[in-house]
Amino acid sequence: MAIETIHDLLITEIRDLYSTEQQLVPLLGRMESAACNNQLRLAFAKHRQDTLEQIERLESILQLMNLRHEGNSSLAMNGLILRMKAAIAESMPESVKDLALVAAAQQIEHVEMSAYSSAHILSYTLGLDEVTNLLQENLEQEEQADMILSEISAAILVAAGKPLEV
Numbered sequence: 001m002a003i004e005t006i007h008d009l010l011i012t013e014i015r016d017l018y019s020t021e022q023q024l025v026p027l028l029g030r031m032e033s034a035a036c037n038n039q040l041r042l043a044f045a046k047h048r049q050d051t052l053e054q055i056e057r058l059e060s061i062l063q064l065m066n067l068r069h070e071g072n073s074s075l076a077m078n079g080l081i082l083r084m085k086a087a088i089a090e091s092m093p094e095s096v097k098d099l100a101l102v103a104a105a106q107q108i109e110h111v112e113m114s115a116y117s118s119a120h121i122l123s124y125t126l127g128l129d130e131v132t133n134l135l136q137e138n139l140e141q142e143e144q145a146d147m148i149l150s151e152i153s154a155a156i157l158v159a160a161g162k163p164l165e166v
């Protein structure tokens with residue numbers, strides 16, 4: 001699709017997010033199975049549920065904007081998904097494996113947060129209030145998930161005898 005207006009750009013961002021979230025549902029299931037730390041497994045399971053809710057909100061947005069469900073995840077996200085698959089497949093000591101999963105997951109979260117922030121400001125600028133509110137809810141879920149991952153990685157480091165010096 002040719003991008004000529006802010007509205008076109010918003011459509012592209014939303015379709016990318018929709019495609020990304022769909023890819024993340026099965027990936028989060030694999031991340032949950034690969035994690036050793038119980039809190040981390042629970043966090044991935046919780047975020048899988050969040051992601052299903054996010055997909056529903058994106059479907060509502062597509063409906064509000066009268067759009068078909070199509071799109072491709074961004075090249076940046078495809079690279080991060082490959083990195084996560086490598087972290088899942090590689091054999092490592094338990095705490096290192098969990099930290100590798102957290103690192104790869106937080107990179108995905110940060111790209112998602114940035115994509116939701118961009119889409120949010122575009123939709124706010126266009127005065128699409130319902131779309132803006134739905135994007136805000138997804139953004140807040142990503143921020144919460146990112147914060148929980150930071151707490152878990154700090155706890156894993158403390159348990160491994162290497163507390164963070166902050």
Ligand SMILES: [Fe+2]
Nearest residue numbers: 021051054112
């Ligand atoms: Fe997400």
